[in-house]
Amino acid sequence: MRTALITGGSGGIGKVCGRKLSELGYDVVLTARREGPLRATADEINARFVVADASQPDSFGPALEEIGTLDLVVHAAGVLDGTYARKQTFEQWRNQLSANLDSCFVVTSAALPKMQAGSRFVFISSSAAHEPMPGRTAYSASKAGMNAFARALALEVDRDGINVHIVTPGPVETEMLADVPFEMYAIRSTDVADAVAWLDTLDGSVDLPEIRLNAVTRGPSARKPLVPLEVERRRGQS
Numbered sequence: 001m002r003t004a005l006i007t008g009g010s011g012g013i014g015k016v017c018g019r020k021l022s023e024l025g026y027d028v029v030l031t032a033r034r035e036g037p038l039r040a041t042a043d044e045i046n047a048r049f050v051v052a053d054a055s056q057p058d059s060f061g062p063a064l065e066e067i068g069t070l071d072l073v074v075h076a077a078g079v080l081d082g083t084y085a086r087k088q089t090f091e092q093w094r095n096q097l098s099a100n101l102d103s104c105f106v107v108t109s110a111a112l113p114k115m116q117a118g119s120r121f122v123f124i125s126s127s128a129a130h131e132p133m134p135g136r137t138a139y140s141a142s143k144a145g146m147n148a149f150a151r152a153l154a155l156e157v158d159r160d161g162i163n164v165h166i167v168t169p170g171p172v173e174t175e176m177l178a179d180v181p182f183e184m185y186a187i188r189s190t191d192v193a194d195a196v197a198w199l200d201t202l203d204g205s206v207d208l209p210e211i212r213l214n215a216v217t218r219g220p221s222a223r224k225p226l227v228p229l230e231v232e233r234r235r236g237q238s
Contacts, residue, residue, distance in 0.1 A: 001025060001026065001027050002026050002027070002071035002072060002200070003026065003027040003028075003029065003067070003068065003069060003070055003071050003072070004018075004021045004026045004027070004028050004029065004070075004071065004072040004073070004074060004200075005029045005031065005064070005067070005070050005072070005073045005074070005111060006018045006021070006028065006029070006030050006031070006073075006074045006076060007031050007032070007054045007073075007074070007075050007076055007077035007103070007107055008031075008032060008054070008075075008076040008077030008078060008124075009028075009030025009031055009032050009038065009041060009042075009047070009049070009076070010030065010032035010034060010037040010038040010040075010041050011032075011037060011041070012076070012172075012189065013076045013124055013169075013172060013189045013192050013193070014030070014032070014074070014076035014077065014124075015030075015041050015045070015189075016189040016190055016192070016193045017074050017076060017192065017193045017196050017197075018030050018041065018045050018047055019044075019045040019193070020190070020193035020194065020196070020197050021072070021074075021193075021196075021197060022045045022046050022047055024197060026072070027048070028045065028046075028047035028048065029047065029048045029049065029050060029067055030042050030047050030048070030049045030050070031049070031050050031051070031052045031054065031060075031063070031077075032049075032051070032052075032077070033051070033052070033053045034051075035051045038051060050063045050064065050067070051063070052064070054075070054077040054099075054103040054106055054107050055077075055098045055099050055102050055103040055106055056106065057105075057106045057109065057110075060106050060107065060110050061106075061109065061110040064110050064111070064114070067114065068114070069114055069115070069116060069119075070111050070114040070115050070119060071115075071118065071119050071120075071200075072119065072120055072122070072200050073107065073108075073111045073115070073119075073120075073121045073122070074122045074124065074196055075103070075104060075107050075121065075122070075123045075124060076124040077099070077103055077107075078099055078100040078103070078124070078142075079096065079099045079100065080126075080136070080139055081095070081096055081099075081138075081139065082096050082135075082136050082137060082138040082139050083135055083136075084134070084135050084137070085137045088137065088138065092138065093137075093138045096138035096139055096142055097138060097141070097142050097145070099142075100139065100142035100143060100145075100146060101141075101142040101145040101146055101149070104123065104145075104146050104149045104150070105149070108121070108153060112157070112162075115157075115160075115162055116160075116161070116162075117160060117161025117162070117204070118161060118162075118204055119161075119162050119163075120162060120163035120164065120165065120199070120200060120204075121150070121153065121162070121163070121164045121165065122165045122166075122167055122196050122199055122200075123146055123147075123149075123150045123164070123165070123166050123167070124167050124169075124192065124196075125143050125146050125147050125150075125166050125167065125168040125169075125210075126139070126143040126168065126169065127168060127169065127170040127171075127212070127214070128140040128143050128144075129143035129144045129146065129147045129168060130144075130168070130212075132144070146166075147166055147168070147210070150164050150165075150166050151164075151166075151209060154207075154209065158207075161204055163202070163204055163206075163207070163208075164209075165199050165208055165209065165210065165211065166209060166210040166211070167192060167195050167196060167199070167210075167211050167213065168210055168211065168212045168213070169187055169191070169192050169212075169213040169214070170185075170186070170187065170212075170213065170214040170215060171184045171185070171186035171187070171215070171226065172186055172187055172188070172189055172191075172192060173186045173187070173188050173189060173226055183225040183226065184225060184226050185214075185215035185216070185217045185222065185223070185225055185226070186215055186225075186226040187213055187214070187215045191213060192213065195211050195213060199211070
């Protein structure tokens, strides 16, 4: 049985990845900051859990001490926040980079000693890493930094037989999109989970740096555009 650690496991993409891997027979360990939602998710999908903030090095590492070997680490923790550069405070900037970029180092530092040949990292990024979003300067910078971190890490740990992948989705149907002010075509969080699970079936000799997932916008396979809550609110006021 392979053991999978999933950060941001109490909701969104992390929760769905946890459910997918649990269904496939993994020993799943979820982490998140809030115990209530984390415990509820762990009970729901038959997983273990550890309350820990992935951006806090003093507490995250010690929280994982009782976990044995890690075969798969899915770093899904992160937030979509911030505003335009001219409006953003330095505190807002730091909070966003801490949650999305500092956490990459914190999680890697804590997990790497528990990994071995055949283990792998999967970093859940965003299309904003390649196509920066106006009004989300800090978020865009943090995800671009995540991708650079993951690629550099891959070059460091390949000698140990550890693989590193990036899954870069476009818009995903999660609560993070509630305040986006426009309609969009979005994939489902289960699409991301399927990609993560498939990556862990690859032979260790295969280097696949990044998978980019986007919604089909035309033809019979296209789903209806996602209408965020913010769009519905504005329409109701008009």
